[in-house]
Every structure is written in structure tokens, then in C-alpha cells.
Amino acid sequence: MSQVQNTLDQNETPQTEAPKPISPFRQQMREFWFYFSENKGAVAGLFFFLFVVLVAVFADVIAPHSPIEQYRDFILIPPAWQEGGNAEFLLGTDPVGRDLLSRLMHGARFSLYAGCIVIVISLSIGVMLGLSAGFFRGMYETIVMRVMDVILSIPSLLMALVLVAILGPGLRNAMIAISITYLPHYVRLARASAVAESARDYVTASRVAGAGTWRLMCITILPNCMAPLIVQASLSFSTAILDTAALGFLGMGAQPPASEWGTMLAEAREFILSAWWVVTFPGVAILLTVLSINLMGDGLRDALDPKMKRS
Amino acid sequence: MIRFILTKLGLLIPTFLGVTLVAFSFIRMLPGDPVELLAGERGVSPERHAELMATLGFDKPLWEQYFSFLVGILHGDLGTSFSSKQPVLEEFFVRFPATIELATCAIIFAALIGLPAGIVAAVKRGSAFDHTLMGISLTGYSMPIFWWGLLLIILFSSPDMLNLTPVSGRISALFWVDTQTGFMLIDSLLSDEKGAFKSAAAHLVLPTIVLGTIPMAIIARQTRSAMLEILGEDYVRTAKAKGLSPFRIVGIHALRNALITVITVIGLQVGVLLAGAILTETIFSWPGIGKWMIDSISRRDYFAVQGGIVLIASIVMLVNLLVDFMYGLINPRILHRRS
Amino acid sequence: MSLLEIRNLSVEFETAHGLFRAVDSVDLEIDQGEMAAIVGESGSGKSVSMLALMGLLPWTARITADRMNFDGQDLLTISQKERRKIIGKDISMIFQEPMTSLNPCFTVGYQIMEVIKEHLGGTKKELEARAVELLGLVGIPAPESRLRAFPHQMSGGMNQRVMIAMMIACNPRLLIADEPTTALDVTIQAQILELLQDLQHKRGMALVLITHDMGVVAETAEVVNVQYAGQQVERQNVVDLFARPQHPYTHALLSALPERATGKRLPSIPGVVPGLLDRPTGCLFNPRCQFATDKCRSTPPALHSKVLCHYPLVDGKPTNNHPGVSSQGSSGQEALGGNV
Numbered sequence: 006m007s008q009v010q011n012t013l014d015q016n017e018t019p020q021t022e023a024p025k026p027i028s029p030f031r032q033q034m035r036e037f038w039f040y041f042s043e044n045k046g047a048v049a050g051l052f053f054f055l056f057v058v059l060v061a062v063f064a065d066v067i068a069p070h071s072p073i074e075q076y077r078d079f080i081l082i083p084p085a086w087q088e089g090g091n092a093e094f095l096l097g098t099d100p101v102g103r104d105l106l107s108r109l110m111h112g113a114r115f116s117l118y119a120g121c122i123v124i125v126i127s128l129s130i131g132v133m134l135g136l137s138a139g140f141f142r143g144m145y146e147t148i149v150m151r152v153m154d155v156i157l158s159i160p161s162l163l164m165a166l167v168l169v170a171i172l173g174p175g176l177r178n179a180m181i182a183i184s185i186t187y188l189p190h191y192v193r194l195a196r197a198s199a200v201a202e203s204a205r206d207y208v209t210a211s212r213v214a215g216a217g218t219w220r221l222m223c224i225t226i227l228p229n230c231m232a233p234l235i236v237q238a239s240l241s242f243s244t245a246i247l248d249t250a251a252l253g254f255l256g257m258g259a260q261p262p263a264s265e266w267g268t269m270l271a272e273a274r275e276f277i278l279s280a281w282w283v284v285t286f287p288g289v290a291i292l293l294t295v296l297s298i299n300l301m302g303d304g305l306r307d308a309l310d311p312k313m314k315r316s
Numbered sequence: 317m318i319r320f321i322l323t324k325l326g327l328l329i330p331t332f333l334g335v336t337l338v339a340f341s342f343i344r345m346l347p348g349d350p351v352e353l354l355a356g357e358r359g360v361s362p363e364r365h366a367e368l369m370a371t372l373g374f375d376k377p378l379w380e381q382y383f384s385f386l387v388g389i390l391h392g393d394l395g396t397s398f399s400s401k402q403p404v405l406e407e408f409f410v411r412f413p414a415t416i417e418l419a420t421c422a423i424i425f426a427a428l429i430g431l432p433a434g435i436v437a438a439v440k441r442g443s444a445f446d447h448t449l450m451g452i453s454l455t456g457y458s459m460p461i462f463w464w465g466l467l468l469i470i471l472f473s474s475p476d477m478l479n480l481t482p483v484s485g486r487i488s489a490l491f492w493v494d495t496q497t498g499f500m501l502i503d504s505l506l507s508d509e510k511g512a513f514k515s516a517a518a519h520l521v522l523p524t525i526v527l528g529t530i531p532m533a534i535i536a537r538q539t540r541s542a543m544l545e546i547l548g549e550d551y552v553r554t555a556k557a558k559g560l561s562p563f564r565i566v567g568i569h570a571l572r573n574a575l576i577t578v579i580t581v582i583g584l585q586v587g588v589l590l591a592g593a594i595l596t597e598t599i600f601s602w603p604g605i606g607k608w609m610i611d612s613i614s615r616r617d618y619f620a621v622q623g624g625i626v627l628i629a630s631i632v633m634l635v636n637l638l639v640d641f642m643y644g645l646i647n648p649r650i651l652h653r654r655s
Numbered sequence: 656m657s658l659l660e661i662r663n664l665s666v667e668f669e670t671a672h673g674l675f676r677a678v679d680s681v682d683l684e685i686d687q688g689e690m691a692a693i694v695g696e697s698g699s700g701k702s703v704s705m706l707a708l709m710g711l712l713p714w715t716a717r718i719t720a721d722r723m724n725f726d727g728q729d730l731l732t733i734s735q736k737e738r739r740k741i742i743g744k745d746i747s748m749i750f751q752e753p754m755t756s757l758n759p760c761f762t763v764g765y766q767i768m769e770v771i772k773e774h775l776g777g778t779k780k781e782l783e784a785r786a787v788e789l790l791g792l793v794g795i796p797a798p799e800s801r802l803r804a805f806p807h808q809m810s811g812g813m814n815q816r817v818m819i820a821m822m823i824a825c826n827p828r829l830l831i832a833d834e835p836t837t838a839l840d841v842t843i844q845a846q847i848l849e850l851l852q853d854l855q856h857k858r859g860m861a862l863v864l865i866t867h868d869m870g871v872v873a874e875t876a877e878v879v880n881v882q883y884a885g886q887q888v889e890r891q892n893v894v895d896l897f898a899r900p901q902h903p904y905t906h907a908l909l910s911a912l913p914e915r916a917t918g919k920r921l922p923s924i925p926g927v928v929p930g931l932l933d934r935p936t937g938c939l940f941n942p943r944c945q946f947a948t949d950k951c952r953s954t955p956p957a958l959h960s961k962v963l964c965h966y967p968l969v970d971g972k973p974t975n976n977h978p979g980v981s982s983q984g985s986s987g988q989e990a991l992g993g994n995v
Contacts, residue, residue: 158632
């Protein structure tokens with residue numbers, strides 16, 4: 006309870022100090038940045054993540070080659086610094102002569118895209134289900150929560166695999182499948198907050214003041230349970246990238262010749278003992294991207310969770 | 317306590333029914349005609365098609381199919397696998413020990429490293445060790461384990477590199493070990509073959525590391541944060557005021573309380589482990605249920621997938637129940653709630 | 656030679672805003688079988704000085720002292736290992752919050768037996784018998800069955816009795832009680848205090864009682880240390896202190912006792928104990944002192960026969976050439992709500 010109280014206090018203090026020339030929002034952001042930047046890892050993560058985003062956005066411009074063009078004379082060329090390497094192909098080429106670096110750059114698009122879509126789908130549907138369940142209670146709540154229990158009791162990757170088998174392999178269906186497996190986390194978080202918040206005085210007050218259901222749910226309650234949802238979203242952004250890559254690796258995600266990192270790994274698997282670079286680099290790309298997001302997530306949690314804040 | 321368990325068990329029934337419904341409807345939604353799949357490339361005559369539909373029960377209304385599926389489950393009958401023509405339950409239990417063996421080794425590996433690492437990091441909070449350890453554990457948590465497996469194979473199994481461990485399977489083909497328990501480590505010990513145990517153990521090393529990496533990272537992080545909170549509690553100060561040794565204070569007074577959280581965390585890794593087993597078993601050709609599910613899905617083996625989902629979900633539910641039970645056992649405040 | 660002798664003890668904490676001096680040159684001397692009290696408001700560093708003696712402060716604390724001797728042993732130079740042999744055996748301490756000071760995961764019996772085993776040893780049977788005896792001694796009914804109880808199954812008062820049993824288990828020669836009754840009901844408070852006094856008499860141990868309650872002090876202690884903002888402002892035996900308080904702070908504390916209030920309103924001391932960021936110059940008490948002069952605001956006072964004040968009081972009036980005895984004194988008295 007006291008924790009919730011804290012959240013309220015934290016949210017409201019900047020607003021009550023309104024006479025200062027800075028707007029409350031900017032002051033909030035400034036406070037947020039103060040706590041976030043205290044965590045060096047989080048800042049490093051943020052910068053690397055921005056780098057990946059830039060690479061993904063400008064992949065067409067900065068990639069030295071097309072990601073799908075096959076240079077038949079340059080098959081499995083090792084990275085430039087190794088013996089037999091070619092400065093044309095900085096990180097070497099794959100078994101059909103495509104430039105690895107260019108493929109990796111374009112691959113960033115798939116991963117970030119998949120991560121974003123998965124969050125948007127699971128966050129919006131999950132929050133809606135959770136808020137309404139916590140708000141209306143009764144039979145509806147029971148059914149929603151039981152369905153979430155069912156989803157939770159089937160391991161996420163298995164669930165996603167079966168869903169993709171039904172929908173057909175491909176990046177779009179993989180994203181839908183992964184979104185469904187993430188739903189329960191958001192539903193549970195949103196429901197718990199809604200139940201806790203709707204018992205509080207300020208909600209009763211706005212109810213008495215005649216606020217409608219929609220307004221109560223989305224404008225009164227939702228902003229007060231945003232912090233845990235944002236932290237959860239940053240967590241599932243990284244797991245979404247991992248799971249998309251895993252489905253790609255199992256041949257159920259993005260289909261060749263797409264240069265999705267997991268799919269690239271699946272194609273490279275048979276060369277694992279002969280050409281280390283085709284296996285190593287896509288994995289490094291996944292690991293670093295996911296790590297940077299998780300570092301950011303840690304910083305977000307420190308900055309948003311008032312329990313962790315030092316007074 | 318018994319009522320606590322019964323309540324939890326009662327809550328599981330609707331979830332279990334939900335799982336059966338999901339598994340049942342998933343399979344009916346799969347594209348393609350089951351009989352044609354079953355018949356394979358030879359094709360099948362219309363009469364034979366109808367006959368097969370009838371024997372498999374696909375001609376009945378959906379609710380009747382679901383009902384007989386439920387009745388079958390209660391009788392321990394999950395149908396017959398298309399590809400092997402064996403009962404699904406039997407297929408499952410042939411492979412299950414391989415997965416348990418791998419998962420157990422992985423969780424032991426994860427706890428053996430993650431638990432002490434988390435404790436030391438909490439005690440030496442803010443030190444270089446703490447920072448390094450948390451960095452490593454976040455890296456482990458971010459690891460795409462299918463790639464991690466490949467990387468370890470390159471490092472440890474490649475003839476050019478260390479050449480230490482085998483790449484796939486549970487035991488070298490040179491050995492013939494009778495299946496008695498299904499656990500290769502035990503079976504190889506029981507057999508007369510010399511070196512069989514060593515071979516089985518060597519085959520386990522890489523899959524264990526790969527599958528244990530993420531749980532290890534989670535356990536280390538959770539142990540650290542639980543210990544940090546507890547080391548600031550009043551009763552830790554009391555323990556110090558009693559003149560106890562630091563080892564007793566951390567290892568008995570603080571750890572006993574931290575374990576309440578940590579055991580729960582370990583228990584909740586079962587879902588993660590089973591999902592990870594799908595990838596790990598695929599990479600290392602480990603003949604467990606993860607690989608079996610992948611193969612069944614790609615073969616569109618209806619009944620195997622359907623039965624597999626029900627069985628795997630049941631295991632997850634049972635383990636979660638066990639974790640709840642353990643939580644009650646190790647937390648005296650729950651154990652004695654009535655008094 | 657006294658049992659415990661502390662000279663010029665200071666404790667500093669490193670904080671984000673610089674060094675904070677929580678305890679500032681405090682002395683304490685206590686003989687075998689004696690009972691001393693340390694009095695002061697919250698934040699006056701009462702607990703910190705005793706936690707420093709016990710070695711229970713976090714590593715951010717910097718402890719300095721001219722002397723810190725217990726029973727002839729120098730606690731300043733002693734190794735951690737040797738200190739642990741004394742702590743919990745010869746010196747022990749009970750805390751303010753009985754509900755959180757006992758480990759929730761172990762039975763009461765285990766926690767009592769543990770400390771005996773650590774310092775005195777013994778078979779399981781002996782330990783159990785001793786634990787039962789101790790629980791009986793602190794007035795817990797049916798001690799045999801309570802041995803297997805967990806802390807959360809008992810009330811706060813019962814837990815504090817367990818805590819006392821645990822801390823007297825090894826027959827300590829010095830027991831420090833840090834606000835042992837603050838978290839308890841009023842009726843239980845009296846029982847616990849009585850128990851502590853009784854144990855002190857019977858066992859001849861020295862007892863240091865930390866409290867903010869002058870009433871408790873009057874009933875129990877022999878010697879009283881009054882602490883303010885980490886400094887020791889006055890030290891007297893209890894009779895003299897109540898009859899002739901010499902420091903304005905002691906005087907104000909006593910005036911705030913309901914029994915002594917004469918006006919309609921209960922007198923109080925305006926303001927709060929200064930923290931890290933609002934430390935005054937000169938005497939630390941000057942912003943709240945009714946007798947404060949320019950000298951008080953600029954120059955820190957020195958110790959005047961065990962009183963830390965430029966103008967020690969005699970019969971409620973400042974002495975030592977206080978510039979405005981008559982005029983300021985009377986108006987200040989009214990602010991505090993009447994004459995003593």
C-alpha cells in the first residue's frame with residue numbers, strides 16, 4: 006500500500022510545484038533522467054540501442070552491398086582481417102556469397118520491427134483485458150484469468166510453435182504467436198493494479214463526481230499503473246527479439262532469403278565447424294542488441310520504481 | 317496446510333480443462349486433412365478415406381470428439397501417433413527421462429553457480445566482484461541459447477579448437493546400454509560397458525551448460541536482490557548482536573529467509589527450462605520431449621502434438637503446485653497461518 | 656576500575672552530502688551492577704553510540720574514541736573475532752522492535768539455544784533445559800511449549816521477553832536496552848521495565864537504558880546522560896538531575912513532562928533536532944534555547960562541570976554572567992508554559 010502511495014506522491018509532487026518556470030512534464034523527465042543516468046550500464050545500453058536503431062533505419066544507405074545479392078565468386082570468404090579475407094566483405098560472406106555485414110545491418114530491421122509489434126499487440130490487448138477484468142470483476146474476471154493461466158501453463162516457445170504451425174510460418178505470424186504468449190504478464194499486472202487502485206479514495210471520488218467507466222479505467226486508473234507496465238514492456242521487448250530469432254532458427258519465423266538473424270543462424274548451422282564467422286556474427290548481433298535493451302530495462306526500473314529510489 | 321493444497325489443486329481443474337480444450341482446438345485448426353497426411357504420398361481412395369475418418373473419430377461432431385478426448389485422458393489414452401503408430405503416452409514416456417535428466421542437470425548447474433554467486437555479490441555489494449557478476453548474469457540472461465549452443469560446439473567440440481566434448485546425442489554409438497531407468501547416467505553405471513558412464517557424462521556437459529545459462533542468470537540476480545533486502549533486516553542485526561560468525565549470519569540467518577524467494581524462483585524456471593529444452597534438444601539432437609514436439613509439429617502428427625501439449629502443460633502445473641507447497645513448507649508464516 | 660569506560664567517542668557517517676557527525680565526543684562510564692540511562696529526542700545519536708560499542712554499525716560509519724574499554728579490554732583495537740566472543744556474551748543488547756528483531760524462520764527455542772551454544776556450548780538437552788529456564792525467568796507462561804513457537808505466533812510483548820531471555824542467556828555483565836518498550840502497549844511497557852530492573856538487581860549486571868521518556872528514567876536509572884544532536888549535554892545522578900537540571904535542554908525536557916506541567920497547555924520544545932543540512936553554528940541547541948545569546952550563536956560551548964553550556968542553570972536561571980538574566984529569562988519561561 007505504502008508503495009502505491011509513494012507512486013502517487015512521486016507523480017504528484019512535480020505538479021504541485023507548478024509555479025516554477027519548467028513544465029511539470031519536463032521536470033518529471035529531468036528527474037527521470039537523473040535517476041536513469043546514475044546507472045552507467047543503462048546509459049551504455051541506451052547508446053548502443055540508438056546505434057542499432059540508426060543502423061536499421063539507414064541500412065539501405067550504409068550497407069556496402071545488397072543483403073540478398075549472391076556474389077558467386079566469393080563464397081564463404083572469411084572476415085577481412087583473416088587470411089583469405091577480402092576488404093570488400095568486411096565480415097566475410099555466407100555459403101551463397103552474400104555479404105554478411107550487409108545482411109546483419111538489414112537484419113536489425115527485422116528484430117526491432119518484431120520487438121515493437123509484439124509489444125504493441127501484447128501491451129494494448131493485455132492492458133485492456135487486465136484493466137477490464139480488474140474493473141468489472143465477477144465471472145468475466147474469472148474467465149479472463151483462467152485463460153491466462155492456461156496460456157502460462159504451456160511453455161511459451163511450444164505455444165508459439167504450435168500457433169505458427171496453424172497460422173503458417175513467416176515473420177508476421179511469428180509475431181502474432183509471440184504476442185499471445187506474452188499476454189498473461191500484462192493482464193496480470195494491469196488487473197492487479199486496477200484492483201488495488203479502484204479501492205482507493207481518488208477513484209471513488211471521481212466515480213462520485215460522475216466519471217464514466219471508460220474515463221475511470223483509462224484516464225483515472227491507467228496512468229497510476231504505468232510504471233510496472235513500462236518495465237515489463239522493456240523486458241518483453243528483449244525476449245520478443247530472442248523468441249523471434251528462436252522461431253527463425255527453428256524454421257518457423259522469417260523465411261529465407263530474409264536476413265533475420267535467427268534465420269541466418271539456421272542457414273549457417275551446417276557450416277558451424279568449417280566457417281565460424283557465419284555462425285558467430287548473427288549471434289553476437291542478437292546478444293548485443295538484447296543485452297543493451299536489458300541494460301536499459303534495469304535503468305528504467307531504477308528510475309521508475311520509487312522503492313529503489315534513494316530519498 | 318492440507319486445505320491450502322486442496323484449494324490450489326481445485327484451482328488447477330479449470331486450468332487443466334482449458335489446456336485440453338486449447339490442445340484439442342489447436343489441432344483441429346491445423347491446415348490440411350489428417351487422413352491424407354496419414355496416408356502420405358500414396359494417396360487414399362474415397363471409401364478408405366471415409367473409413368479412416370470414422371476410425372479416427374473425425375466424422376463425429378466436434379463436441380463429441382472433445383468429449384471422447386477427455387474420457388481418453390481419464391483412461392490414460394491420448395491417442396496414437398500417426399508417424400510411429402505407437403500410443404502417444406508411450407512415446408512421451410520413452411523420451412521423458414532424457415529431458416528430465418537434462419533439465420535436472422541444468423537446474424543443479426544453475427543453482428550451484430547462481431546461488432553462491434548471488435550471495436557473495438550481495439555481501440560484497442558495490443564491489444568489483446558484484447559489478448562483474450551482475451554484468452555476466454545480465455549477459456547470460458540476454459543469451460540466445462540456440463546460438464550459445466552452436467558457439468560452445470565450435471569452442472569445445474571443433475577438432476581445430478579444444479576437441480573435448482561430443483556434439484550430439486546422449487552416449488557414444490560405441491556403447492550399447494540397456495534402458496532400465498531411462499536416465500543415461502544411471503543406466504550406463506548399471507551396464508557392464510567400460511567407459512559408458514564417462515561417455516554419457518561427456519555428452520551431457522554442453523547441453524547442461526546451454527540449458528542452464530538463463531536459469532543461472534535469473535537465480536543469481538534474484539538471490540542477490542533477496543539477500544540485499546534481508547541483510548538490512550532487524551533480525552540480521554540481532555544475529556550480529558549475538559556474536560555469531562559472519563558465516564552463520566549470512567549462511568543460516570539470512571540465507572534461510574532468502575531461500576523462500578529463491579526456491580520459488582527456481583521452481584518457476586520449469587516453464588523456461590521446457591521451452592529451452594526445445595532449442596537445446598534440437599541443437600544437440602537430444603532425444604527428449606522437446607525434440608519430439610518439434611518433430612511432431614513439423615510432421616503434423618496431430619495426436620502427438622495434442623497429447624504432448626496436455627502432458628507438458630500438466631507437468632508445468634504440477635511443478636508449480638509443488639513450488640506452492642514448498643513455499644508453504646519453508647515459510648513458517650504460511651505453515652502456521654491457522655494458529 | 657569501571658566495567659565500561661568510553662571517552663570522547665565520535666561516530667561519523669559518509670553521506671552523499673558530506674560527513675555527518677551522528678555522535679560527538681560522548682563519554683560514558685558504568686560500574687558493575689549500575690544502571691545508567693541515555694536520554695534524548697529521536698535523532699540525538701543515543702542508539703548510534705551504543706551500536707558503535709557493539710560493532711553493529713554499517714561499514715560507512717567511522718568510529719573514533721580516546722578510550723573504549725570493557726572489563727580491561729580495549730574494544731578499539733580488538734579484532735573482529737575477539738569482539739564476537741564478547742558481544743552477545745558479556746555485552747548484549749535488546750532492540751526497539753521486537754516483532755522484526757527475531758528471525759521469522761526459526762523457532763524461539765532455536766534462537767535462544769543458538770546464542771548459548773555459540774558462547775558456552777553444551778549438549779542439546781542442556782541447551783533446551785537452559786532455554787526453558789530462561790523463558791520462565793522472563794515470565795513467559797508454559798515455556799516448554801513456547802520453545803517450538805515461531806516469533807509471528809506471539810505478541811510483541813512476548814517477543815520482547817524472548818529477546819531479553821536471549822540476551823541474558825549467557826549472563827552478560829552489561830545489558831544495553833535500546834528503547835525496549837517504545838513499540839509496546841503502555842501496560843506491557845511497565846511490565847518489561849519491571850522485568851529489566853528485576854533482572855538487573857538479581858544478577859548484578861550493569862544496564863544501559865536508552866530512552867526518550869523522562870518518566871522511565873525517573874523510575875529506573877541511577878546515572879543519567881542527556882544527549883542532544885549527538886553531543887552529551889549533561890550528566891548527573893538521577894536525583895540531582897530531576898531536582899536541579901543544569902542544561903537548558905534538560906530543563907526543557909523536564910518541563911515537558913505532563914506531571915510537571917502547571918499551565919493549561921502541555922509545554923513543548925519548539926523545533927526539531929538539527930539534521931545534516933541544518934546544523935547551527937555555536938551551540939547546537941541555540942535555535943531552540945530560551946536563554947540563547949549571541950555568544951551561544953557563535954561559539955560552541957565547552958564542558959562546564961559535566962554540563963555543555965555557556966550559562967549552566969541554577970534553579971532554572973542561567974548563571975555565569977548571562978547578559979539578560981532577568982528580562983529574557985522570564986519571557987522565555989512563559990514560552991515554555993510556566994515556572995518550574
